[in-house]
Amino acid sequence: GGLACLLGGVYNITILDIHQPAQPAELAKYGAGWSCQGGALAGQYLYYCDGNVGVKILDLRDPAHPTLTGSLDTPGFAHNLCIRDSLAYVADDRSSLLILNIADPAHPREIASHEITYAEILSVELYGPYAIVAASYSGVYILDISDPANIRQLANFYISGCSFVDVAVAGGYIYACDEQYGVYKLSSELITGLAAEEPLHPAGFELAQNYPNPFMSTVIRFRLGVQEKVSLVIHDLLGRKVRSLIQERLNAGIYLTPWDGKTDGGENASSGIYFYRLKVGNHVETRRMLLVK
Numbered sequence: 001g002g003l004a005c006l007l008g009g010v011y012n013i014t015i016l017d018i019h020q021p022a023q024p025a026e027l028a029k030y031g032a033g034w035s036c037q038g039g040a041l042a043g044q045y046l047y048y049c050d051g052n053v054g055v056k057i058l059d060l061r062d063p064a065h066p067t068l069t070g071s072l073d074t075p076g077f078a079h080n081l082c083i084r085d086s087l088a089y090v091a092d093d094r095s096s097l098l099i100l101n102i103a104d105p106a107h108p109r110e111i112a113s114h115e116i117t118y119a120e121i122l123s124v125e126l127y128g129p130y131a132i133v134a135a136s137y138s139g140v141y142i143l144d145i146s147d148p149a150n151i152r153q154l155a156n157f158y159i160s161g162c163s164f165v166d167v168a169v170a171g172g173y174i175y176a177c178d179e180q181y182g183v184y185k186l187s188s189e190l191i192t193g194l195a196a197e198e199p200l201h202p203a204g205f206e207l208a209q210n211y212p213n214p215f216m217s218t219v220i221r222f223r224l225g226v227q228e229k230v231s232l233v234i235h236d237l238l239g240r241k242v243r244s245l246i247q248e249r250l251n252a253g254i255y256l257t258p259w260d261g262k263t264d265g266g267e268n269a270s271s272g273i274y275f276y277r278l279k280v281g282n283h284v285e286t287r288r289m290l291l292v293k
Contacts, residue, residue: 003027003063005039005046012036013048015063027063038080038091038123045069045105047088049078055090057105070106074098080123080166082131085288086273087111087148087237089131091121097133099148101237103273111237114151116141127169127191130154134164140176142190147239157186207278207285210259214290220245220257220276227251231279234259234269242269245276261291268293 002019013030039048046058046066054074059067077093086103096115102108119138124131129146139158143151157176162184166177172192176184206223220232232246243264245257259276261269271293277286 003041003060005041005048007036007039007048013046013058013066015060015066017063028066030058030066037078040081040083040088042083042102047081047083047102049081049090051077051079054078055081055088055100055108057102057108059105070104070108072100072108072110074110076121079121082124082126084126089124089126089145091124091133093120093122097121097124097131097143097151099145101273112148112151114143114153116153122164123166125167125169130190132167132169132174132191134167134176136163136165140164140167140174140186142188149238149240154190155188157188159184205280205283207287209287210276210289214292215261216292217258217260218289220259220278221254222257222278223254224250224252224280228281231277232257233277233279235275235277236269237273237275242274261293 002017004016004018006014013036014026015028017025017027035051037049037051039046044061046060048056050056055072055078056068057070059069074090074092079091079093081088081090088100088102090098090100092098096113098110099112100108101111116135119135121133121135123134129144131143131145133141133143135141139156141153142155144154145151162178162181164176165179168175174186174191176186205225208221210218210220212218229249230246233241234243236242245259263269269291271291273288273290275286275288
């Protein structure tokens with residue numbers, strides 16, 4: 001939204017107007033707290049790590065007058081974070097990789113965590129279904145976060161004597177920063193394979209946003225261009241299956257599938273964010289929706 005935030009220094013956070021990139025204008029300074037670390041902008045909020053204090057959320061709806069709207073004291077030392085949809089992934093040093101639900105910025109809450117034994121988790125980068133983690137002298141890890149309730153370690157890069165403090169992904173490679181020896185370029189089939197994949201949609205395929213949204217009951221619309229095996233499943237924020245709506249082979253056409261907000265067991269699902277996952281052949285697409293009661 002035309003804003004940039006500089007983290008660090010005497011005032012910890014400087015908020016800039018960058019609508020004119022050649023002439024950025026300072027809007028405000030904010031005394032962030034004990035030890036302002038990494039952060040990320042999402043919507044009208046800045047989510048940042050404050051070391052031993054945990055994660056803080058700054059309301060930037062009036063960027064000239066930022067206000068603290070929420071916080072969460074994490075178990076370790078919060079170094080860095082990434083945001084995807086309504087989840088924040090926090091590198092929490094000797095504690096673990098934490099996953100926070102930030103759907104309500106005023107009340108963030110931890111929903112899952114993954115500990116890497118003896119590792120200092122200093123930075124995290126998201127790439128497709130993976131979290132790439134810089135873990136100091138323990139190296140760089142690739143974690144599968146497709147199911148936040150069951151995070152799995154897939155790979156580890158270890159270089160003797162190197163202490164990795166930050167990571168980034170570009171062009172199918174991992175770039176890992178060592179605090180003494182510089183930057184290492186790392187290659188993994190998991191990452192290069194994902195980068196090489198084309199988002200090939202089946203012919204005539206389309207998945208629309210559900211309507212209404214937010215909702216008490218809703219309709220999911222999708223289109224098939226050819227006959228194909230179809231799976232349409234509702235999942236909660238932790239990746240757990242809530243309701244299976246379709247599991248069959250369908251002909252080409254437009255389909256309107258209702259969901260009444262109930263689970264497979266016939267119980268009312270609780271209010272909150274859900275994901276509907278449509279699989280057509282080998283192609284999978286997911287969208288988010290909000291159930292309110």
